Amino acid sequence: MTETMRAIEITEPGGPEVLKPTSRPMPQPAAGQVVLKVAYAGVNRPDALQRAGSYAPPPGASDLPGLEASGEVVALGAGVDSLSLGDKVCALLPGGGYAEYVATPAAHCLPVPKGMGMKEAACLPETFFTVWSNVFQRGGLQAGERFLVHGGSSGIGTTAIQLAHHFGARVFATAGSEAKCKACLDLGADRAINYRDEDFVSVMKEEGGANLILDMVGGDYLPRNVKSLAEDGRLVQIAFLQGPKVELNFALVMVRRLTITGSTLRPQSDLAKARIAESLREKVWPLLDAGKVAPVMDSEFPMDQAAEAHARMESSGHIGKIVLKVSG
Numbered sequence: 058m059t060e061t062m063r064a065i066e067i068t069e070p071g072g073p074e075v076l077k078p079t080s081r082p083m084p085q086p087a088a089g090q091v092v093l094k095v096a097y098a099g100v101n102r103p104d105a106l107q108r109a110g111s112y113a114p115p116p117g118a119s120d121l122p123g124l125e126a127s128g129e130v131v132a133l134g135a136g137v138d139s140l141s142l143g144d145k146v147c148a149l150l151p152g153g154g155y156a157e158y159v160a161t162p163a164a165h166c167l168p169v170p171k172g173m174g175m176k177e178a179a180c181l182p183e184t185f186f187t188v189w190s191n192v193f194q195r196g197g198l199q200a201g202e203r204f205l206v207h208g209g210s211s212g213i214g215t216t217a218i219q220l221a222h223h224f225g226a227r228v229f230a231t232a233g234s235e236a237k238c239k240a241c242l243d244l245g246a247d248r249a250i251n252y253r254d255e256d257f258v259s260v261m262k263e264e265g266g267a268n269l270i271l272d273m274v275g276g277d278y279l280p281r282n283v284k285s286l287a288e289d290g291r292l293v294q295i296a297f298l299q300g301p302k303v304e305l306n307f308a309l310v311m312v313r314r315l316t317i318t319g320s321t322l323r324p325q326s327d328l329a330k331a332r333i334a335e336s337l338r339e340k341v342w343p344l345l346d347a348g349k350v351a352p353v354m355d356s357e358f359p360m361d362q363a364a365e366a367h368a369r370m371e372s373s374g375h376i377g378k379i380v381l382k383v384s385g
């Protein structure tokens with residue numbers, strides 16, 4: 058292996074244009090880690106937040122963007138016996154996916170599902186770890202419950218719709234166009250709500266209220282989500298695209314026995330992420346192997362066009378996942 062590799066770095070906080078090709082030293086695997094030769098890297102909204110300067114990498118993580126990738130194991134750190142050189146995996150990354158090589162804990166790698174290409178596999182970890190841990194583990198979604206996901210056509214939304222539908226929930230999704238609403242229905246949503254034409258609070262109240270809401274919008278959605286919940290309903294917050302500060306009448310939370318919670322994946326400990334990986338391996342990977350659930354692909358860009366990939370994501374014109382081709 059060479060001593061340097063090609064990567065995309067964030068030259069300064071700013072718009073997509075601050076993403077520039079660069080050369081960096083090859084990553085070395087620490088104990089418990091592997092190094093992957095990256096085939097494809099998934100693009101996620103948190104990458105854009107990091108690029109803009111509002112989502113700093115946790116201590117010790119690479120400053121390069123990229124939270125997920127598919128690739129081949131090319132180096133093993135001390136103590137790694139769960140993977141072998143040459144294994145094809147997809148992995149949750151602490152950062153650094155927009156690069157030819159990346160180091161990550163072996164316990165955060167999962168096999169490329171049967172029959173799935175490296176391109177699609179690169180798009181699994183960030184959204185599947187996030188949706189599984191927030192909707193099913195934290196939110197406790199049960200079969201027969203009414204589940205509302207905002208941003209239904211996003212990478213997160215398309216994953217949440219499919220998994221919630223598969224596990225027997227009645228699924229509601231909001232999205233900002235008719236084409237996006239159709240995509241949500243095609244993925245298994247029982248009802249898609251175009252939020253530009255319809256009020257999701259009225260829709261959910263008519264249905265008896267949501268038992269669980271997964272929200273990334275925040276802002277005025279927070280009080281509206283609270284009004285949309287059924288008694289004993291749960292709201293899981295994973296981002297605040299419209300801002301985190303609002304005025305909220307907590308009397309409703311008390312009277313209707315609501316739970317408001319949330320989480321971010323990236324700052325969690327390696328052990329916490331390994332536990333999510335194990336649960337995914339057991340409960341969700343069989344569905345991917347069987348083709349019952351699959352990532353929704355929007356578009357592919359060469360790694361050197363990461364700026365164009367971010368511009369596409371921030372236009373919100375996309376449906377599903379955007380991916381960078383690195384060496385695949």
Ligand SMILES: NC(=O)c1ccc[n+]([C@@H]2O[C@H](COP(=O)([O-])OP(=O)(O)OC[C@H]3O[C@@H](n4cnc5c(N)ncnc54)[C@H](OP(=O)(O)O)[C@@H]3O)[C@@H](O)[C@H]2O)c1
Nearest residue numbers: 101102187208211212213232233273295296298320321322
């Ligand atoms: N907490 C965590 O651990 C975690 C992990 C991963 C991602 N996230 C968050 O989850 C969200 C989705 O991530 P993703 O990668 O799936 O992103 P994405 O594909 O870019 O989806 C974001 C979607 O949100 C919708 N949206 C609604 N209001 C918006 C607004 N004010 N500004 C921009 N978009 C708005 C857009 O669809 P419409 O056109 O329908 O509005 C857009 O497609 C992001 O906010 C991300 O930061 C959180």
